[in-house]
Structure formats: structure tokens, C-alpha cells
Amino acid sequence: MSSCLEEKHSRIFVTGPIIVGAGPSGLSVAACLSNRGVPSVILERTDCLASLWQKRTYDRLKLHLPKHFCELPLMKFPRNFPRYPSKQQFISYVESYAARFNIKPVFNQTVEKAEFDVAPGLWTVKTQDAVYSSTWLVVATGENAEPVIPDIPGLKKFTGPVVHTSAYKSGSEFANRKVLVVGCGNSGMEVCLDLCRYNSLPHMVVRNSVHVLPRDFFGLSSFGIAMTLLKWFPLKLVDNLLLLLAYLSLGNTDRLGLRRPKTGPIELKNVTGKTPVLDVGAISLIQSGQIRVMQAVKEITKKGAKFVNGQEMEFDSIILATGYKSNVPYWLKDNSFFTKEGMPKTPFPNGWKGENGLYTVGFTRRGLLGTAFDAVKIAEDITDHWMKMNGPLSSSNVCSSHIIHFDFNKS
Ligand SMILES: Cc1cc2nc3c(=O)[nH]c(=O)nc-3n(C[C@H](O)[C@H](O)[C@H](O)COP(=O)(O)OP(=O)(O)OC[C@H]3O[C@@H](n4cnc5c(N)ncnc54)[C@H](O)[C@@H]3O)c2cc1C
Numbered sequence: 420m421s422s423c424l425e426e427k428h429s430r431i432f433v434t435g436p437i438i439v440g441a442g443p444s445g446l447s448v449a450a451c452l453s454n455r456g457v458p459s460v461i462l463e464r465t466d467c468l469a470s471l472w473q474k475r476t477y478d479r480l481k482l483h484l485p486k487h488f489c490e491l492p493l494m495k496f497p498r499n500f501p502r503y504p505s506k507q508q509f510i511s512y513v514e515s516y517a518a519r520f521n522i523k524p525v526f527n528q529t530v531e532k533a534e535f536d537v538a539p540g541l542w543t544v545k546t547q548d549a550v551y552s553s554t555w556l557v558v559a560t561g562e563n564a565e566p567v568i569p570d571i572p573g574l575k576k577f578t579g580p581v582v583h584t585s586a587y588k589s590g591s592e593f594a595n596r597k598v599l600v601v602g603c604g605n606s607g608m609e610v611c612l613d614l615c616r617y618n619s620l621p622h623m624v625v626r627n628s629v630h631v632l633p634r635d636f637f638g639l640s641s642f643g644i645a646m647t648l649l650k651w652f653p654l655k656l657v658d659n660l661l662l663l664l665a666y667l668s669l670g671n672t673d674r675l676g677l678r679r680p681k682t683g684p685i686e687l688k689n690v691t692g693k694t695p696v697l698d699v700g701a702i703s704l705i706q707s708g709q710i711r712v713m714q715a716v717k718e719i720t721k722k723g724a725k726f727v728n729g730q731e732m733e734f735d736s737i738i739l740a741t742g743y744k745s746n747v748p749y750w751l752k753d754n755s756f757f758t759k760e761g762m763p764k765t766p767f768p769n770g771w772k773g774e775n776g777l778y779t780v781g782f783t784r785r786g787l788l789g790t791a792f793d794a795v796k797i798a799e800d801i802t803d804h805w806m807k808m809n810g811p812l813s814s815s816n817v818c819s820s821h822i823i824h825f826d827f828n829k830s
């Protein structure tokens with residue numbers, strides 16, 4: 420893989436693993452490795468830690484699972500944080516986490532290509548500035564690496580602003596506007612709620628079925644209730660109890676145009692990865708008519724949209740709450756471990772390890788809980804291999820001199 424182009428780049432040999440992505444997943448692996456005395460290098464495309472949280476989420480975002488389900492390995496949230504920490508609190512936790520384990524990613528390094536070179540038995544990882552090599556490659560670029568922009572007929576004709584939720588900050592820019600929100604996952608629901616607080620008129624497209632659960636039920640989180648019940652009862656029974664609890668708390672959501680899937684909420688999450696909506700107030704605004712539920716869009720026009728039921732309406736703006744996708748297929752070459760959608764083919768709990776020193780963290784569709792699970796496993800596995808190669812190493816003698824530069828650039 421040493422083409423002329425790559426010879427112009429610095430060549431850097433990393434003695435520990437290369438981790439791609441400085442989100443919660445990449446940081447968790449680096450922390451668990453550092454705790455075991457193994458150095459690593461994180462390559463991050465942006466200029467900050469947890470860039471999804473810092474740059475691509477809305478102001479009002481809070482964790483929607485209780486904090487103890489969102490902890491990274493080896494460090495608890497501060498005790499004074501509320502049950503559902505805000506985005507700012509989560510970011511400050513991530514920053515303290517990196518500081519505590521002395522993790523210093525190499526920022527502004529977009530991994531453009533990574534491949535395994537069989538002869539030396541090394542991963543070659545190319546960014547815009549350098550070529551890194553290592554025995555191990557940890558993929559931590561996330562399930563939410565890129566926005567999904569759907570190919571809706573006519574979308575390009577629309578004359579008003581079209582924004583994906585990853586670029587939405589607050590409803591202040593949409594005050595008194597009629598907004599079409601495409602998608603009814605957690606993002607779609609929460610953006611509609613935020614828009615209402617800024618006095619705009621959200622119309623939310625629901626093209627399919629969706630599970631909505633109350634975030635809390637009599638002071639207990641629905642997610643926590645489900646996790647506890649799953650220790651003793653079968654999944655189908657727990658799902659039925661969740662549906663009963665949802666009915667008692669939210670009423671019959673089918674009547675609001677939110678049809679429920681036939682499969683229960685946790686089973687559906689496990690099988691397809693589709694996250695149930697955890698309601699933090701959107702349902703009552705649908706009930707009161709402040710958020711309108713619309714059918715699937717047939718086409719977008721210059722000034723609005725036509726719907727499959729024949730309705731036609733004008734809108735000032737469109738917000739695409741259409742979800743995210745992995746970007747692994749764009750940069751990881753010749754790899755049969757991932758699907759063409761960039762998710763590991765091996766299902767949870769075994770999707771964290773591939774072949775030839777390849778690992779993946781944060782692709783379990785189980786949020787930060789899944790990240791913590793993967794990170795611990797990966798660090799154990801790499802440490803075993805590391806010790807066979809290098810002998811034991813204590814965290815006190817880990818230093819930053821674990822990269823060796825071969826600079827072809829400075830001629
Ligand atoms: C709005 C929103 C709210 C969420 N809330 C919760 C929640 O409350 N609880 C929960 O458990 N989960 C939640 N999630 C799920 C979310 O996936 C996790 O919180 C978490 O951010 C996953 O961490 P990660 O490190 O795997 O991915 P990310 O946080 O996406 O980090 C991946 C990093 O990789 C970098 N990267 C990507 N491609 C490249 C490349 N080619 N080269 C170099 N760097 C690259 C990115 O810039 C990014 O910094 C939420 C997701 C969203 C979108």
C-alpha cells in the first residue's frame with residue numbers, strides 16, 4: 420500500500436493500538452488500556468472530544484437513560500449530577516474522563532483509509548497528513564457518524580431551509596414558523612417539543628409504526644424498570660408490562676396516529692436496533708394539537724409538501740429527523756467483518772472482535788451501556804496479546820513515547 424502519494428506523508432509506527440474516533444467509545448477503550456498499562460493512539464477527525472455531543476446535538480438535549488446506565492468504564496458520574504444529565508454535564512464528564520486517564524487524541528486527523536497488510540501483519544491507517552501502522556485497529560467511529568439524508572422526491576426544489584437534526588441547535592431560529600419534521604424517533608419527537616417551546620408549528624411525519632414509552636413511571640425510569648424485570652422474567656412478558664405501563668401513562672397512542680409495531684419495544688430494539696421513543700413531553704403536545712402528526716410524504720414541492728393521503732400543505736422549513744449511519748464502509752477496506760451498512764455482522768455480545776487485531780466498540784445498538792461492555796472486553800484481549808509480545812507493563816511506566824516517526828515529508 421506504499422504508493423507515491425502515501426510516501427509524501429509522515430509514517431508513524433504505533434506500538435499500542437490505533438483507535439479511530441475520540442467519542443465515548445474510543446475514550447473508553449483508551450482508558451481501559453491505560454489502566455492496564457497499554458498505550459494507544461486515538462485519531463479524531465474533529466478538534467474536540469465527543470464531537471457528536473459537542474457539535475452535532477441540540478442545546479436542550481439530556482441523556483434519556485438514567486446516568487448509571489450511561490457511565491463509561493472505571494469512572495462514575497459526579498454525585499451531584501441529576502438523574503438525567505444535560506448535554507453540557509455529559510461533555511464535562513467526558514472531558515474529566517480523558518483528563519483522568521491522560522488521554523490526548525491526535526485531533527484533526529480524518530481516517531480516509533485503513534487496511535491490513537498481511538506480510539508485516541500490520542494495520543495501515545491513512546489520514547490526510549500521515550500513515551500510521553499498528554498491530555491493532557480499534558474502530559470507534561460510532562453508529563451515528565453521518566446523517567441520513569433521505570432521497571425524498573422534490574426535496575431539492577424546496578425554497579426554504581432544510582436542516583438535519585445533527586445541525587439543529589434550538590427552535591429560536593424557527594419561531595412562529597410552520598415546520599415539517601420528517602421522522603418520529605427520539606430526535607424527531609424532541610425537536611418538535613423544542614420547536615413548540617419557541618412558538619413554532621411543528622408537523623411531524625410518521626410513515627411507519629413507532630413505540631413510545633414514558634421516560635419515567637411513578638418516579639422510576641421505564642428503562643430501569645425493564646432492566647430489573649429482565650433479570651427475572653422473559654422478554655415478551657417484560658415488553659407486555661412496558662406496553663401496559665405506556666398505556667396507563669400515555670393512553671392509546673394509536674389514536675394519535677402513532678401505530679405500535681407488532682413486536683414489543685425491547686425485542687424490537689434487540690432485533691432491529693430501532694430505539695423506542697422515551698417520551699419527555701411530546702405526546703401531551705400531540706394530544707393538545709400543538710404538534711401535528713402527518714402521514715408519509717409523497718413529494719416535496721417548492722413551498723411545502725404533498726402527503727400520501729392527498730393532503731398538500733405549505734411549510735417555511737424542513738427538519739430531517741431521519742437518523743444516522745456508520746461511515747466504516749467509506750474508509751475500512753476489504754473487510755468482511757462489517758455489513759455494507761458499516762455494522763459488525765456478528766451480533767451482540769460478540770461483535771467487538773474481528774480478525775487480525777481488528778476490534779469494534781460502540782456498534783451494539785445498546786447506547787453507552789454497549790460501549791462500556793465492548794471497551795472492557797477489547798482492553799482485556801489486547802492486553803493479553805500485548806503482554807505476550809512485550810511482557811508486563813505497569814501504568815506508571817506508560818509514557819507518550821509510544822509512537823515512532825518515520826518522516827518522509829520534511830525533505
Ligand atoms: C442525539 C443523541 C442522543 C443520544 N443519547 C444517548 C443516551 O442518552 N444514552 C445512550 O446510551 N446513548 C445515547 N446516544 C447514542 C450515542 O451513540 C452514544 O451516546 C455515544 O455518543 C456513542 O459514542 P461513540 O464514541 O460510539 O460514537 P460518537 O460519539 O459518534 O463518536 C465517534 C467519533 O469518531 C469520530 N470519527 C468518525 N469518523 C471518523 C474518521 N473517519 N476519522 C477520525 N474520526 C472519526 C467522530 O468525529 C466522533 O468524535 C445518543 C445519540 C444521539 C445522536
Ligand SMILES: NC(=O)C1=CN([C@@H]2O[C@H](COP(=O)(O)OP(=O)(O)OC[C@H]3O[C@@H](n4cnc5c(N)ncnc54)[C@H](OP(=O)(O)O)[C@@H]3O)[C@@H](O)[C@H]2O)C=CC1
Pocket residue numbers: 480481482483484569570571584601602603604605606607609624626627628694716740741742743
Ligand atoms: N435524549 C436522548 O438521549 C436522545 C437520543 N437519541 C438517540 O439517537 C439515535 C438516533 O435517533 P434519531 O435521530 O431519532 O434516529 P432514528 O433512526 O431513531 O429515527 C429516524 C426516524 O426517521 C424516519 N425516517 C427515516 N427516513 C425517512 C423518510 N425517508 N421519510 C420519512 N421518515 C423517515 C424513521 O422512520 P422509519 O422507522 O419508518 O424508518 C424514524 O422515525 C437513537 O438511538 C436515539 O435513541 C436521539 C435523540 C435524543
Ligand SMILES: O=C(O)C(=O)Cc1c[nH]c2ccccc12
Pocket residue numbers: 483484642688694695697784785786787
Ligand atoms: O439512546 C439510545 O440511542 C440508546 O441506544 C440507548 C438505549 C439502549 N437500549 C435502549 C432501549 C430502549 C431505549 C433506549 C435504549
